[in-house]
Amino acid sequence: MRFFVLRLFTAMLAVWGALTIVFFALNMTGSPVALLVGDNATAEEIARLTTEFGYDRPLVVRYVIFLRDALTGQFPESLQYHSNSLDVVLERIPATLLLSGLGLLLGVTVGLGVGYLAANGRWAWSRRVPLAIIVCAEAVPPILLGVVLVLIFSLKLGWLPTGGSGSWKNLILPVTLLSVYAAPSIARVFRASIVSNAHADHVRTAEAKGLSRRMVRLRHIAANALIPVINLIGVHVGAILSGAVVTESLFSWPGVGRLSVDALLNRDYPLVLASVCVVAVGFVIVNLFVDIFIAVLDPRARER
Amino acid sequence: MAYVLEVNSSRNRKSWKDFISLVAIPAVVALCLGSTGGAAQANELTIGVPNAIPCLDPACNNSQYERSVKSQLHLALTSVNQDEQLVPQLATSWENPAPTEWVFTLRDGVTFENGTPITAETVKANFDRYRDRSATAKIAGSWLADIQSSVASIEAIDDSTVKFTLTRPWTEFAARLASLPIIDLTWVAEGNDATKGANASGPYRLVSFDPTSAIVLEANPAYYGEPPAYSKVTYRVLTSPAARLTAAQAHEVDVVLALDPQDLAALKGDSALKVGAVESSRNYFIWYNTSRPPFDNQDIRLALNYAVNKAAITGSLMDGMTSPSKGQVLNEPYPGFNTDLKPFSFDKAKAKELLASGGQPNGFKMTLSYPSGAYPGIDLIVQAVAAQLGDVGVNVDLQPMTLANWVSMLQGDASKATDATVAALAPADTQDVGMLKFFASSYTMNKSIDPKYDELFAALLKAETQEEHAKIVKELTQRQHDNAQLLFLFPTPLTYAINKSVDMKIPSNGMIRAYDASPAK
Numbered sequence: 001m002r003f004f005v006l007r008l009f010t011a012m013l014a015v016w017g018a019l020t021i022v023f024f025a026l027n028m029t030g031s032p033v034a035l036l037v038g039d040n041a042t043a044e045e046i047a048r049l050t051t052e053f054g055y056d057r058p059l060v061v062r063y064v065i066f067l068r069d070a071l072t073g074q075f076p077e078s079l080q081y082h083s084n085s086l087d088v089v090l091e092r093i094p095a096t097l098l099l100s101g102l103g104l105l106l107g108v109t110v111g112l113g114v115g116y117l118a119a120n121g122r123w124a125w126s127r128r129v130p131l132a133i134i135v136c137a138e139a140v141p142p143i144l145l146g147v148v149l150v151l152i153f154s155l156k157l158g159w160l161p162t163g164g165s166g167s168w169k170n171l172i173l174p175v176t177l178l179s180v181y182a183a184p185s186i187a188r189v190f191r192a193s194i195v196s197n198a199h200a201d202h203v204r205t206a207e208a209k210g211l212s213r214r215m216v217r218l219r220h221i222a223a224n225a226l227i228p229v230i231n232l233i234g235v236h237v238g239a240i241l242s243g244a245v246v247t248e249s250l251f252s253w254p255g256v257g258r259l260s261v262d263a264l265l266n267r268d269y270p271l272v273l274a275s276v277c278v279v280a281v282g283f284v285i286v287n288l289f290v291d292i293f294i295a296v297l298d299p300r301a302r303e304r
Numbered sequence: 305m306a307y308v309l310e311v312n313s314s315r316n317r318k319s320w321k322d323f324i325s326l327v328a329i330p331a332v333v334a335l336c337l338g339s340t341g342g343a344a345q346a347n348e349l350t351i352g353v354p355n356a357i358p359c360l361d362p363a364c365n366n367s368q369y370e371r372s373v374k375s376q377l378h379l380a381l382t383s384v385n386q387d388e389q390l391v392p393q394l395a396t397s398w399e400n401p402a403p404t405e406w407v408f409t410l411r412d413g414v415t416f417e418n419g420t421p422i423t424a425e426t427v428k429a430n431f432d433r434y435r436d437r438s439a440t441a442k443i444a445g446s447w448l449a450d451i452q453s454s455v456a457s458i459e460a461i462d463d464s465t466v467k468f469t470l471t472r473p474w475t476e477f478a479a480r481l482a483s484l485p486i487i488d489l490t491w492v493a494e495g496n497d498a499t500k501g502a503n504a505s506g507p508y509r510l511v512s513f514d515p516t517s518a519i520v521l522e523a524n525p526a527y528y529g530e531p532p533a534y535s536k537v538t539y540r541v542l543t544s545p546a547a548r549l550t551a552a553q554a555h556e557v558d559v560v561l562a563l564d565p566q567d568l569a570a571l572k573g574d575s576a577l578k579v580g581a582v583e584s585s586r587n588y589f590i591w592y593n594t595s596r597p598p599f600d601n602q603d604i605r606l607a608l609n610y611a612v613n614k615a616a617i618t619g620s621l622m623d624g625m626t627s628p629s630k631g632q633v634l635n636e637p638y639p640g641f642n643t644d645l646k647p648f649s650f651d652k653a654k655a656k657e658l659l660a661s662g663g664q665p666n667g668f669k670m671t672l673s674y675p676s677g678a679y680p681g682i683d684l685i686v687q688a689v690a691a692q693l694g695d696v697g698v699n700v701d702l703q704p705m706t707l708a709n710w711v712s713m714l715q716g717d718a719s720k721a722t723d724a725t726v727a728a729l730a731p732a733d734t735q736d737v738g739m740l741k742f743f744a745s746s747y748t749m750n751k752s753i754d755p756k757y758d759e760l761f762a763a764l765l766k767a768e769t770q771e772e773h774a775k776i777v778k779e780l781t782q783r784q785h786d787n788a789q790l791l792f793l794f795p796t797p798l799t800y801a802i803n804k805s806v807d808m809k810i811p812s813n814g815m816i817r818a819y820d821a822s823p824a825k
Contacts, residue, residue, distance in 0.1 A: 052441055082359060250546065258516060
């Protein structure tokens with residue numbers, strides 16, 4: 001019980017920290033009212049709107065109000081969309097979940113496959129080449145890799161759209177790009193984990209008991225080798241969510257990542273904060289589940 | 305190692321084969337996809353725009369692209385066509401019987417999509433809402449400030465006649481109304497949200513609205529006029545310059561605006577595209593802070609105008625897509641463009657001479673702020689300007705800022721502003737007053753104060769006839785030129801790529817409407 005309470009407390013602390021940093025960082029970049037009022041504003045109109053939006057209050061007061069709103073889910077209206085910022089963000093969540101979920105799924109699948117092959121491949125090339133390829137892909141900055149994918153598959157070959165949404169074809173390039181965030185490290189960790197587990201005492205014991213090789217591999221090597229991978233997947237959820245900012249902007253995908261970039265560029269502070277809040281909460285919840293899952297799988301984790 | 309040897313059994317040969325299949329499947333699927341094809345099905349048009357379109361209510365104003373979409377869903381009393389001429393729309397005619405009175409006669413039989421008729425009462429209700437600051441404050445910003453301060457009352461004389469009484473003469477009033485469409489407020493009162501939906505009266509009606517991705521329209525059967533040439537239109541939101549470029553290269557959009565000027569070269573070799581730029585109504589200039597020396601000296605302000613080679617900048621950085629301004633802030637799209645004025649020539653000797661007569665023979669140091677990344681090519685432009693000013697001894701300290709910080713600085717006190725700043729401003733309606741008001745002392749961001757200009761501008765606001773208006777605009781632009789109130793640079797280019805199968809003219813105000821397009825003959 002203490003384990004879960006501690007995890008919950010650190011999770012809440014992480015969300016509060018993220019929101020606080022973003023709140024103060026945003027407010028150091030200038031007043032959003034200046035942009036909202038447009039070119040035609042007189043000094044009186046700027047002052048009036050500053051008061052109406054509450055930006056004339058001291059920063060600390062605004063911070064307290066913001067925290068109160070965040071706790072109750074009553075975020076202020078988006079300056080661009082003129083509705084509750086949280087609702088605007090939540091409308092975009094399915095698109096981001098779809099993209100990130102598929103990206104993670106592909107990344108995990110490829111990572112596990114390549115990791116398994118790197119540990120067990122029959123020939124030297126099958127153990128090295130696939131791993132080398134995805135590690136090389138990891139070394140390329142995602143935005144550059146995305147542009148290269150568009151150049152090849154959209155412009156040169158004309159097989160896939162350059163961006164947008166509405167068709168499964170629109171998913172292929174961004175999902176591929178997102179998978180690169182996860183696959184290489186999962187492959188490396190899974191490979192190392194398989195190799196180290198293969199020599200573990202419990203594997204020798206299982207073999208000595210006369211269990212079939214298949215059973216030993218699946219139950220005693222692969223299952224144990226997955227524990228660090230599951231931990232890593234939890235970390236990758238965060239990486240993929242932040243990667244979605246680049247990927248969604250590059251491929252014009254209407255998710256939370258692109259929404260938050262546009263909100264930032266347009267100084268839509270309430271929307272930026274709502275986006276950060278949703279992403280931070282999502283990230284923390286996933287990590288919380290991963291911690292709990294690991295604790296269930298591996299009782300030793302509860303002791304640490 | 306022993307383990308590796310052991311697991312290389314037939315079972316594991318199968319496992320890596322399975323994996324290869326897994327990797328191969330997406331490639332095979334991709335191979336089977338075939339071409340993604342061009343943008344347009346027959347009778348469909350796809351337009352790429354650089355900004356999200358967050359709001360469909362005419363009371364909000366986020367960009368000309370948002371206004372473009374709204375102007376196709378909702379009719380306004382007047383409209384500005386693609387040749388930038390004021391034409392009738394919901395109103396068939398109008399008159400200005402007294403300086404502060406405007407009377408509009410409405411088109412008969414016009415209805416919203418759901419059949420509700422548009423009458424003078426509908427127009428009155430809409431303008432009563434526009435005038436009500438409390439009803440629109442949070443969505444309108446200062447967009448309706450002129451209406452709220454200048455329209456005293458609206459009266460529905462009969463079903464097809466509406467009269468506006470103003471608090472001041474306003475010769476450009478009919479043009480301003482082109483950007484204020486009429487919506488169905490009874491439909492709104494039924495609980496519908498005008499920011500996300502529309503009961504259309506214009507040539508198109510709303511099919512779907514995804515503000516950050518795509519807005520889809522189709523021809524509105526209830527529209528009073530000729531059906532538009534394209535029955536279905538998609539406005540695709542492409543916020544990153546790279547996304548606009550690749551969408552144009554892949555022919556996924558028929559029309560795309562606001563390409564990076566440096567990207568146009570990559571599209572010029574494409575035989576399916578018309579690529580180019582128009583001079584927009586947004587003009588680059590350097591705003592002096594005349595509250596402090598040496599910019600309170602006319603000779604110094606003139607010297608800087610002669611010291612900058614604008615033609616070299618437009619020819620290189622802008623790739624010839626725009627040309628130096630004619631010594632004024634107005635250009636051809638503005639009715640009051642002063643054809644008598646000529647650009648300040650590039651003349652270093654004269655610049656040095658003026659610096660000397662202004663008491664700065666050895667030059668001086670100045671701070672020059674600019675909103676980094678806010679306008680096309682601004683970061684490169686300011687560096688070129690700073691280098692050229694350096695050639696005549698003016699040492700420029702460049703101060704890049706975020707747009708919000710830049711606006712905040714200019715909206716603050718002159719004593720806290722930089723010595724000068726680079727700006728590119730344009731009013732929403734491409735009207736003279738809209739542009740010229742930026743340089744009056746009443747405008748918060750202006751730090752270049754000229755009492756004579758203020759006098760003339762005050763007179764302009766009282767002009768009762770078009771002739772009087774034109775005369776004062778000419779005097780204002782002449783005064784601004786002679787007094788070198790600004791360092792005049794050039795209009796920003798509005799870049800575009802249009803599929804050759806589409807016939808469309810891009811106006812200087814960036815209003816990009818599907819009903820202005822037709823299949824090329």
